[in-house]
Amino acid sequence: MAEPATAPSARTTVRRGANRAVYEDARVREILDAGMIAHVGVQTPDGPLVLPMAYGRDDETLYLHGAAANHLLGTGDGHEICATVTHVDGLVMARTPFHNSMNYRSVVVRGHATKIEEKAAKLRALKIITDHVVENWDLGREVSDIDEKKTLVLELPLAEASAKVRAGDPIDEEDDMKGPWWAGVIPVEIRIGAAYPAADLTADPTPPNAYRALDGTVR
Ligand SMILES: Cc1cc2nc3c(=O)[nH]c(=O)nc-3n(C[C@H](O)[C@H](O)[C@H](O)COP(=O)(O)OP(=O)(O)OC[C@H]3O[C@@H](n4cnc5c(N)ncnc54)[C@H](O)[C@@H]3O)c2cc1C
Incomplete structure (x- = not known):
């Protein structure tokens, strides 16, 4: 996939805090690889629904899985969905709470989700999702036909993905810089x-x- 220097679409263009936008494929994928869960949003008949889920990816696609009867994934099949991955890297403490912030890396993927029907492709996606969290697909009992049939896997193209990254110190007002208040960063990690x-x-x-x-x- 080519590396876009700009947003892949109008709707994934970061408008607020545009200086924090990142669109390079490699960086977007790095943030996805470092994450463990995505918050997946769909429009259901009874309103918007966003749920946490495991995920995995290859070069072109983000994969999600759940039970065959999964409401969110079933509703998302054949429709536009959104998956967001977030890392909080630090609590940014400013000289005034008004300028407190967080250091973070986040990715938003928007696109048309499709159920994977073909067995080999489905198993490949399930291995990718499993090994994304901890590499263990080959360490447990082999997946049975029943396991496979009881599982629903959605694919979401990575073509429309944007990242936003904040790093560094608080940004305070000029008049507050010489004041007695502490300012700095409290690191956060998993x-x-x-x-x-x-x-x-x-x-x-x-x-x-x-x-x-x-x-x-x-x-
Ligand atoms: C860290 C983490 C990872 C997960 N990974 C996966 C995954 O990879 N695949 C997967 O299928 N599920 C995963 N889950 C569970 C997932 O969030 C849903 O609970 C599950 O997919 C059922 O979805 P559903 O639409 O069928 O839920 P339903 O049972 O139909 O949801 C009905 C209602 O229950 C409530 N609800 C559902 N899920 C949650 C929740 N997680 N927290 C609070 N309220 C909730 C909501 O109000 C929702 O409208 C994960 C959860 C967590 C916290």
Whole structure:
């Protein structure tokens, strides 16, 4: 996919805080890769609905999955949906609360969602979603036909995606700069802890290397 230097569409053009807009494919994908959940929005017959969901991506597409009877995904199939991924990197404390802010990275993907019907494509998407969170598709029991049939997978093109990024210090007013008030940034991060076995585990309690390697890493 070519790297757009500008927004891919009028509706994904960041208007407020345009200096924080990022449209380069590589940066958008980097923010998506660092995230764990997307907030997915659809228009349902009884009103707008936004729910948190896991996701995965390849070069062209964002994938979402749920139960075959999933209301949000079922409603979204064949319609415009929106998926948003957000990272809070810092609490930006200004000299006046009026100028407090947050350092963040966020991506908004808008587009037409479609259910994946073909089995091989569906399984590929499910592996991508699974391994996006923690690489473990190949560590558990093999997926059965029943598992596959009970699962609904939607694909959403990444063609209309924008990112917005804030980093750095508070931006205070000139008159406040020499005042006695503290200003700075309180960092925020998601840190992965040590894996522990399920209470009813009968297999070897030692977590797989892939899980142990995550201990202490920052997402
Ligand atoms: C971190 C995280 C990751 C998740 N990942 C997935 C995923 O990958 N796939 C998936 O299918 N589901 C996931 N879920 C659950 C998802 O948010 C929905 O609850 C689920 O998909 C059911 O959707 P539905 O439209 O069928 O819900 P319904 O049961 O039809 O929703 C009915 C009503 O219940 C309420 N409701 C539903 N979900 C939530 C919620 N999460 N929190 C508060 N109220 C709610 C809302 O008011 C909604 O209108 C995840 C949830 C979290 C918190």
